[in-house]
Amino acid sequence: xxxxxxxxxxxxxxxxxxxxxxxxxxxxxxxxxxxxxxxxxxxxxxxxxxxxxxxxxxxxxxxxxxxxxxxxxxxxxxxxxxxxxxxxxxxxxxxxxxxxxxxxxxxxxxxxxxxxxxxxxxxxxxxxxxxxxxxxxxxxxxxxxxxxxxxxxxxxxxxxxxxxxxxxxxxxxxxxxxxxxxxxx
Numbered sequence: 001x002x003x004x005x006x007x008x009x010x011x012x013x014x015x016x017x018x019x020x021x022x023x024x025x026x027x028x029x030x031x032x033x034x035x036x037x038x039x040x041x042x043x044x045x046x047x048x049x050x051x052x053x054x055x056x057x058x059x060x061x062x063x064x065x066x067x068x069x070x071x072x073x074x075x076x077x078x079x080x081x082x083x084x085x086x087x088x089x090x091x092x093x094x095x096x097x098x099x100x101x102x103x104x105x106x107x108x109x110x111x112x113x114x115x116x117x118x119x120x121x122x123x124x125x126x127x128x129x130x131x132x133x134x135x136x137x138x139x140x141x142x143x144x145x146x147x148x149x150x151x152x153x154x155x156x157x158x159x160x161x162x163x164x165x166x167x168x169x170x171x172x173x174x175x176x177x178x179x180x181x182x183x184x185x
Contacts, residue, residue: 026058031146034082041079041087046071046138051078054144061109061143070130070139078128078144088127097129105134109143120148 032055042051046069053066060066070076079087098119104111126146133139 028147029058029145031148031150032056034150035146036081039081041077042068043077043079043090044070044072044075051076054141055080055146056143058145061145064142067140067142069141074130074133074136074139076128076130076139076141078126078130080126080128080146082124082126087125088129092127093129093131109145112145112147 035055037052037055040052040055045051050066051068054068056063056066068076075090077088077090077093081087099116101113103113128144130139130141
């Protein structure tokens with residue numbers, strides 16, 4: 001279906017290609033509610049704390065009043081905590097990422113990039129490194145949508161168990177068993 005932009009071989013899925021009704025689409029982007037905004041870090045932001053503003057409801061994605069802009073160059077690094085996991089620094093961006101995307105221009109905030117499900121199951125912390133943009137001196141972002149399902153962390157507390165180092169035969173009475181031998185040929 002032609003819908004006014006090129007995918008350039010990338011893995012995005014556009015609203016024009018989905019079967020979800022538009023009024024239900026925003027329900028899938030509720031993970032922003034689970035982000036610990038107090039501990040969220042955005043490195044190289046020109047205005048401190050502005051990185052928090054791009055994690056907002058789907059319905060507010062077109063709001064241009066909240067944005068983050070890079071400071072010294074075009075790089076931005078988001079450390080998005082769900083639980084207490086160590087944060088990344090720009091030194092860590094040289095490591096092999098779990099997944100890389102080639103981004104397309106998206107002024108409406110409707111492009112989606114499919115993640116490798118096996119890499120992003122049970123995520124407690126997410127870091128997004130934006131290493132370059134489309135040629136500007138700085139990078140400006142208005143919206144980042146996090147799509148997925150939230151499951152409450154369930155901790156299994158210590159269970160008190162008794163283990164026998166050697167079995168006491170009196171505790172394990174067995175009725176007479178007739179031994180059987182099976183032959184397979």
